Amino acid sequence: MRIITTVNGERHEVDDVWEGESLLYVLRERMGLPGSKNACEQGECGSCTVYLDGVPVCACLVAAGQAHGREVGTVEGLAGAADVHPVQQAFVDAGAVQCGFCTPGLLVAAHDLLAREPHPSDPEIREALAGNLCRCTGYEKILDAVRLAADRLATADGGPA
Ligand code: FES
Numbered sequence: 030m031r032i033i034t035t036v037n038g039e040r041h042e043v044d045d046v047w048e049g050e051s052l053l054y055v056l057r058e059r060m061g062l063p064g065s066k067n068a069c070e071q072g073e074c075g076s077c078t079v080y081l082d083g084v085p086v087c088a089c090l091v092a093a094g095q096a097h098g099r100e101v102g103t104v105e106g107l108a109g110a111a112d113v114h115p116v117q118q119a120f121v122d123a124g125a126v127q128c129g130f131c132t133p134g135l136l137v138a139a140h141d142l143l144a145r146e147p148h149p150s151d152p153e154i155r156e157a158l159a160g161n162l163c164r165c166t167g168y169e170k171i172l173d174a175v176r177l178a179a180d181r182l183a184t185a186d187g188g189p190a
Pocket residue numbers: 066067068069070071072073074075076077078087088089090
């Protein structure tokens with residue numbers, strides 16, 4: 030089947046998509062967008078988190094056909110026209126990236142949290158990121174990164190784009 034979807038503001042048409050293919054597979058293998066990671070393919074780790082019509086989802090659990098005619102946002106599109114989004118920079122500056130496998134999903138989840146709640150409490154951060162597993166950092170640096178991003182965005186114009 031043919032899938033037509035908008036990814037990071039760009040229209041994509043993909044032919045010969047098998048009905049069982051996930052959105053994650055199509056993004057990575059057919060659209061050349063490998064930022065979203067495939068760690069478990071079972072909806073357990075969150076490393077494949079993308080926006081679907083503005084709502085974070087595990088792309089490994091979304092059939093590609095479900096994205097037809099819809100808007101997808103991946104980690105590659107977070108920064109928009111900028112080189113790096115403030116949330117991404119905060120993860121680097123806080124030392125929240127080790128192997129980096131969990132990072133794309135965490136960035137999308139953190140970006141979504143800060144768009145909804147610019148000044149999250151620690152429990153709100155933990156709850157928002159509860160679906161994203163990290164085997165390296167012990168999570169403290171990730172919490173630091175989200176707090177840092179929130180502080181920086183609060184002193185910049187507007188919130189997360
Ligand atoms: S790869 Fe999708 S949740 Fe783990």
